[in-house]
Structures are given as structure tokens and as C-alpha cells.
Amino acid sequence: MADIDAVAAELYGLRPEEFTAARDAHAAAARKAGRRAEAKDIAALHKPTLAVWAANRLARADADKAGRLLELGEGLREAHRTLSGEELRKLSHQQHVVIAAMAGEARRLAGEAGLDLSAVVQREVEQILRSVLADPEAAGAWVRGVLAKAPPPAVGFADVAPEPGATPRPPMAEAEREREPGPERERESEPKREPKPKPKRERESKPKADAREAERTRRRAELAEEVLARAETERAQARTGLEALDEEIGLLEARLERAREERERLAAAAEAADRRHREAVREAKAARAAARKAGDR
Known part of the structure; x- marks a missing residue:
């Protein structure tokens, strides 16, 4: 497996048009050496698209930046788990800004290698980076620069379930207001009378109602974040396309x-050729006239 990993690391560092010949040469060498299983694995390696190659080159060029992007993805997953709406908004905005910048860097790196990324391919790179955040397996391949193909498009973190008992966190400003003293807080501090015991059916239904309300709130928050994410993505894509057109x-x-x-x-x-042609015509006429005159003598 170590040999396969080394071959993959070499192949996915090549330009796309160089990939197939190099892959076939490695597979042939493994077959000739009697390593048939290894040859089969090498032959099965997918040639990357231009967008995948550019994304791999980006990870190879700056491993620290690639690692920070994955850390940002972990932060987003944690915010989904804990239903932290404010953290989701902040990290989602940061995600779109970072990914747009990294896609621009991928285009620059591709240009250094002699390949031009169109606006369409640059958007594909952005989509790959977003998908990598939601796909741990693809993230592991990408951060090593050996991503073989683009992961399926992903919106948000649908596979991340909230922690048991997690409820949507209020925004910081609201939380601060809740901590401030006021008439309501003062009344809350007064001794409370013990409420009358509620019927058993009511006591059992309240946790269920709370759970349903928490689930509805969570879904509304997720939907709002997805709408915001799509809007920011469309805005980034429009700006990228505009820059490319300019x-x-x-x-x-x-x-x-x-x-x-x-x-x-x-x-x-x-014009100079026309002048020379006119002069040549005049000289030819004069020469013919002189020849006729000489013949008449």
C-alpha cells in the first residue's frame, strides 16, 4: 500500500495531460515485476479533471492553509451539533470568503503551471472545496493532494445530528439581555409559590412539545443558514465571473x-506595393512602346 500511496502522490502532482501515460507506465512496471494486485490498483486510479487537479495543487502548495480550511469545517460541524446559530452565521460567512480566496489562488497556481482556469472551472474548484468540508474521506485525500475526483455537491452538514438535548443558542445580544437585572428578573428572584401538581398527561406531554419545538427551531435555523450559504455562494460566483469577464x-x-x-x-x-505596381506598369508600357518603335525602324 505504501508503494500505491507513493505512486498516487506522484501521479496527482502531474498536469492532467501527463497523468494517463505516467499511470500506465507505473502499472506496466508493476506487472512486469509480478506485482499484479498493485498494477491493478494503479491502473484503476482516475485521471483528475482540471478542477480537481487545481484543488490538489492548492493543497500541495500550502498545507497549513489547507489544514486551516478543514479546521473551519470542523467548527461548522460543531456549530451544527450544538445548534449555535450565531456561530453558524459567522463561520458560514468566513467559509465563503476563504473558499473564494482559495479558488482565486488555485487559478493563479494553475497559471504558473501553464494552465488557464476559466471562470467555470474556478467555480468547480469552489464547489470541490465546499464538498470537502462535508466529506471527511474526501478531505483526507484532498489535504494530501491526491483527490481523484470531485466529491458529490454538498450543502451544509446534513449528516451531522444535534447533540442529545441541544437547543438553539440565543444570539449573544439576547443572552446578555437575559443576564441583565430588570423588573422581570427581580420578580423571578422573589420566592415563588409551589405550583399545583399538573395532571400526569400534561407533565409527560411538555417534554415532547419542547422537543418538537426545538426540532422545528433547529430546522428553521438550518434552512436559514442554507439559504444564506446559497446567496453568498451565488454572490461570490457572480463576482468571480465578472472578474473573469473583465x-x-x-x-x-x-x-x-x-x-x-x-x-x-x-x-x-x-499601398507601397500598389505604388510599385503602378510604376512597373508604366515602365512596362514604356518598354513595349520603345520596343515597337525600334522594330519599326
């Missing part, structure tokens, strides 16, 4: 300017 427009304008300069050069050359 860059493309700049390149096209530069090409247009060069084309205009080339046209002016060719127009000047054509």
Missing part, C-alpha cells in the same frame, strides 16, 4: 489593438 475583455481589447496595428502596417505595405 480580464477576458482586457485580453480581447489588447488583441484588438494589436490587430489594428497589424492592419495599419499591412495597409501601408499594400
Whole structure:
């Protein structure tokens, strides 16, 4: 397995167009050495798409940054477990900002390797990074730079169940207000009369009602976070697409300017050629006329 890991680490560090030939060469070498099982495993390695390759290159270029992204994912999972709405909002916003920045860095790194990432591919990289946060197995492969294919798209952390008894945490401002003294708090501090015992059916139904309300609140919070996440993703994608189009427009304008300069050069050359042609025609006519005159003599 160590040999397979080493081969995978080498192959997924190559440019996509170099992958297949190198993989087949490694598989052939393993077969020739009699390591048939290893050869089969190597031959089964998937050629990465351009987006997957760019995501792997990103993890390989900065292992610390890749690790911090996964730590951010762990924070999001914990916030889902504890139903901390405020923490979810903060970390979700941070997630989108970080992923957008990392996708831009992936594009820059790809350019250094001689490959251009279109706006569409850059968005695919963003989706891969979001999916990695929700898929521990894919996260382990990505952080080592050996992700073979894009994980299924993921929204939120649907597989994370709240901790038993967890209830949605109130925002910090509300929690602070709850701790402040006031008329209500003062009345609460006064000795309370013992309530009359409630019927057995009512005592048993209240925990169930509380649990149902907590579940509804949790679902509303999750839905709100997913809507916010999609909105922020769409905004980031729109900005990324706009930047890519601006860059493309700049390149096209530069090409247009060069084309205009080339046209002016060719127009000047054509005009000079026209002049030489006219002069040649005049000289040819004069030469023919002189030849006829000489023949008449």
C-alpha cells in the first residue's frame, strides 16, 4: 500500500495531460515485476479533471492553509451539533470568503503551471472545496493532494445530528439581555409559590412539545443558514465571473489593438506595393512602346 500511496502522490502532482501515460507506465512496471494486485490498483486510479487537479495543487502548495480550511469545517460541524446559530452565521460567512480566496489562488497556481482556469472551472474548484468540508474521506485525500475526483455537491452538514438535548443558542445580544437585572428578573428572584401538581398527561406531554419545538427551531435555523450559504455562494460566483469577464475583455481589447496595428502596417505595405505596381506598369508600357518603335525602324 505504501508503494500505491507513493505512486498516487506522484501521479496527482502531474498536469492532467501527463497523468494517463505516467499511470500506465507505473502499472506496466508493476506487472512486469509480478506485482499484479498493485498494477491493478494503479491502473484503476482516475485521471483528475482540471478542477480537481487545481484543488490538489492548492493543497500541495500550502498545507497549513489547507489544514486551516478543514479546521473551519470542523467548527461548522460543531456549530451544527450544538445548534449555535450565531456561530453558524459567522463561520458560514468566513467559509465563503476563504473558499473564494482559495479558488482565486488555485487559478493563479494553475497559471504558473501553464494552465488557464476559466471562470467555470474556478467555480468547480469552489464547489470541490465546499464538498470537502462535508466529506471527511474526501478531505483526507484532498489535504494530501491526491483527490481523484470531485466529491458529490454538498450543502451544509446534513449528516451531522444535534447533540442529545441541544437547543438553539440565543444570539449573544439576547443572552446578555437575559443576564441583565430588570423588573422581570427581580420578580423571578422573589420566592415563588409551589405550583399545583399538573395532571400526569400534561407533565409527560411538555417534554415532547419542547422537543418538537426545538426540532422545528433547529430546522428553521438550518434552512436559514442554507439559504444564506446559497446567496453568498451565488454572490461570490457572480463576482468571480465578472472578474473573469473583465480580464477576458482586457485580453480581447489588447488583441484588438494589436490587430489594428497589424492592419495599419499591412495597409501601408499594400499601398507601397500598389505604388510599385503602378510604376512597373508604366515602365512596362514604356518598354513595349520603345520596343515597337525600334522594330519599326
